[in-house]
Amino acid sequence: MQRDTRQRRVIRRVFMNVGRPLTAGEVLERGQRMMPSLGLATVYRNVKILAGEGWLSEVELPGGGLRYELAERPHHHHFLCRVCDSAFDVDRCPDKVEELAPEGFEVDGHELILFGRCAACR
């Protein structure tokens, strides 16, 4: 069974504090503010475990590898800032997206990514 370690609590706290998808590197940086000895391999192992448990979900955005976010959120999409490379949530979703696929293709999910500059980088 899963043990409740200090580093795992720190990692969970990071996601609860930040309301947006994070890369492993971003989790490390924020986690180390609470626990400087936190290691990168531990972050990678834990986000994978937390995603496996269903507590986090994987967000596949271009650039800089897989990101993770709290799984509880309802269906939504993402905005990726070209300046600071941060990802943000976009709550609305266009309708009937599945119907756009070519004939004979089976769609089981979709991702809409908006690119641009976030409010802080304009």
Add this chain to the structure above:
Amino acid sequence: MQRDTRQRRVIRRVFMNVGRPLTAGEVLERGQRMMPSLGLATVYRNVKILAGEGWLSEVELPGGGLRYELAERPHHHHFLCRVCDSAFDVDRCPDKVEELAPEGFEVDGHELILFGRCAACR
């Protein structure tokens, strides 16, 4: 000025023959069928140059790094097969996508990705 080398002709030919976005590795594999001595570094250098010239455009899809496709194509989106990891074109686009961004964010582009199984992998 750009020189017209054999490897550059091969790389252009690959994109003209295949009507979908390709990773550097996919370009290498197909290019080597025409020219076995073609090297991976040459592919990386050339897709970057061709994209800089506007002959290719970059396609940022999750998983497996940047892909490239012929730039001449009109606005469209992509389907990514979860089985063979190939990307395909999707011609239609939902309307008013830009309006979905949060207040204060400036949108300069977007990408819609459908996930599933392609016709060959069903």
Add this chain to the structure above:
DNA sequence: ATATGTGCAAACTCTTTGCATGGAG
């Protein structure tokens, strides 16, 4: 003739894994 392009190998970045030690239960 000249300078850009190529191939190879080394360097880099991001992620994963092996192993000895640490700590939760």
Add this chain to the structure above:
DNA sequence: CTCCATGCAAAGAGTTTGCACATAT
């Protein structure tokens, strides 16, 4: 007291770069 988890360092995958040689112009 047991094992699972951690930190470190090494190993992998994908991409970029330095250098000597090849070749388009």
